[in-house]
Amino acid sequence: MNVELKDINKHFGKVHANKGINLNIPSGTIQGILGENGAGKSTLMKVLSGFIQADSDSEIILDGKTVTIDSPADAIRFGIGMLHQDPLDFPPMRVLDNFLLGLPGGLFPNRKKIAQDINLLAKEFDFSLDPESYVDSLTVGERQQLEIIRLLWLGARVLILDEPTTGISALQKEKLFATLKKLPEQAMTVIFVSHKLEDVESLCDKVAVLRAGELVGELKPPYNTQKFVEMMFGKMITLGERQPSQTGETILSLDNISLEDARLKIKNVNVEIKAGEVIGLAGMEGSGQGLFMRACSGLMRTVGGRIQLKGQDVTGKHYHAFKKAGVNFLPAARLEEGLIPGLSLTDHFILAEQPKGIFIDRAAGQSLAEDRIKSFNIRGTPLSTVESLSGGNQQRAELALLQSPLSLILLEHPTRGLDIESVIYIWAKLKERCKQGAAIIFISSDLDEVLQYSDRILVFFNGNVSTPIDTHKTSVTELGQLMGGKGWTEKAGKNA
Amino acid sequence: MLKGRLGSFIFQLIALALAFGVVSLILISVGASPLDAYKNMFVGSVGSVRKFAEVLVSFVPLLLVTAGLLITFSSGLWNIGVEGQIVLGAISTTWVFRYFIDSTLPPALIISLAILGGMLGGALWASLAGILKTFGGVNEIFGGLGLNFVSTALTIYLIFGPWKRPGVASMSGTVPFPDSFSLPQLPDLRISMWSLGIALLAIVIIYFILQGTYFGLKIKAVGKNFRAAYLLGIPTWQYSLYSFLICGALAGAAGAIQVAAVYHRLIPSISSGYGYLGLMVAMLINYQAIWAVPVALFFAALNIGSIQLPILMKLDSSLSGVLQGTLVLFVLIVEGARQKFMKKA
Structure with missing residues (x-):
């Protein structure tokens, strides 16, 4: 399917997350979307997949027709399916039930037929998915596979993948890429969102780079890594030399x-x-x-x-x-295990100090928070709730809590x-x-x-x-x- | 204009108007005049000093229960068992009074002991729900509901069994206690300044616990994210239990005051539904302690104002309950609509 984004703007309050983005993705392309955190990649993809609505003058054109996408269900009706970074499935249910849930209408679904469909699709892509197994027994990689074939089965002609290579093994990544490369043959369009250069380079037919909400430009193979980095950050960055540690007791x-x-x-x-x-x-x-x-x-x-x-x-x-x-343990699931949504950064720092006494010393908490926010370079204020921070800033906040x-x-x-x-x-x-x-x-x-x-x-x-x-x-x-x-x-x- | 406090206030007013609108439609459908009904309720609640004193009598237990529920809601618990905790407070207070019935100790001391006993009884009953939750994995809603039934059965058993009136047991309760066991009341009115003082003190303390103490902050942390609170080093299940104990103690105090200042005996329906009404008040004020007093007072006024309806208009006095329930529903709906609206704006 041919996807055309025309002058996409999106404001969140004062934040201008997408600034007049124009992007044309022809049918049968694997399009990369590259950018650092907060560059506006996820916002753009959420607009396309109906999770959020763009500002009113923005236009989405599918196969030449201007459409309004109001919800993810709308999006899938238009043939757009999105695979999220954290799979949006229902862990305590069977693979088969996860398929049934997205199915529009039908009081008595034909389970047998659907199980056959799953097996057929899984075979086509060389996945081993048992329709009767429970989702919480699958690895992140397998849950991705489940989502991919589920979206295809629902009729997706455009598949959006948001950071799909995080949290899966090298082998699973190889399999994922092999799968994705098969899709353009069937005139499907793949949009691959990532901040990993090598993934984008090895997979995509063309790559659009976003920075601070704007489309900086598009690159085609052969790719020049340095050029990518410059476009993403505006400057060159290297990881630096590895330094061996001094060990003690x-x-x-x-x-x-x-x-x-x-x-x-x-x-x-x-x-x-x-x-x-x-x-x-x-x-x-x-x-x-x-x-x-x-x-x-x-x-x-x-x-x-x-x-x-x-x-x-x-x-x-x-x-x-x-x-x-x-001993301190920092879990991967920041908002589920590491931080407390609804409480401010100040509240977190106060709690992490294991305070003694009865009454909260607000002034001390405030200055502690200001101090940590500065030294850990967190983009937020002492009163910001943790869920209002971006992922990177949440991670810094977690570190600041050690x-x-x-x-x-x-x-x-x-x-x-x-x-x-x-x-x-x-x-x-x-x-x-x-x-x-x-x-x-x-x-x-x-x-x-x-x-x-x-x-x-x-x-x-x-x-x-x-x-x-x-x-x-x-x-x-x-x-x-x-x-x-x-x-x-x-x-x-x-x-x- | 629709954002911030003012906007939120405007939406609350819309909810209030909608609730009155729906109840008015119900009244019209049964051929009664809504205006007359509201006027009678208004006059019946604040039309005289005596009536307003009755409102306060109803306000005291409601405020105590709401104060306690603010703690359990903050720690993420649905303490449905609050109803039974009121009952056990009343039973414990009755037990203390019976124990000292022939004692020569000063009555003030006995009354204090009785109220403390009631708080202890409520807290222990709440701890059962808490223990079932933390060690037995029983959701506090189911545990509390079960314990509510047990507490009702226990009251009936005591009234018709060990504590029955001499001669024949009766639904009107146990033998009334001597006047000296009553909390001092204002002349000619049923309200005791002592019980009003206890209730107001309770809500002030709860407000400060939640706003200004480490204990309150930890309670909120546990309520908002149990797992992360544990990883931050908060002894989570202990804090869940503490919040049960505090809520139980306040509900127990409500039960104690029902015995020591209102009924002067144990009656079968001693809790009068204040537990469930308190849950509604807590939801209505969105768990903000600062709004507890006006809203609890309003609910109490509706309760008392509707008492005269059967006599004056042949309407059932449960109309106040309909109004209260509708109001909670509309506030929740309007709040949901407001958030959706704000997201789009």
């Missing part, structure tokens, strides 16, 4: 620990982590990193073995006991969905903590990030944990193979 020592949940078993892990060290956890989503992380923070009990923090036995203790001993001093920081996807500038900033802050004697353990599905910032890496595959791998002795290829389940005999010797 042992912070965390895991002695033969075993973990278990409904899906996975991890057996007999032995690791010692020293002050100043950064440990990266690599692996496909759901390979056991999450369990490991939660065990290290006391959010989940071990089924065997011993955990010591600075020589003190904390096996079987709760998170609050770990926290007192200097207590002091700390001996161990556990981070789930600390930079997921953030632009390069924010990533560099956040890691600079974290490295400061390391210099002050904290150890860091982090999960990331971005291998470059793992290689860039860790001193040692633990690779997870289906509940197996590798011995700690020195970062300077490994490569993307080796890690990628381990994550995919290859080459485990030598690396996994002790732990498997």
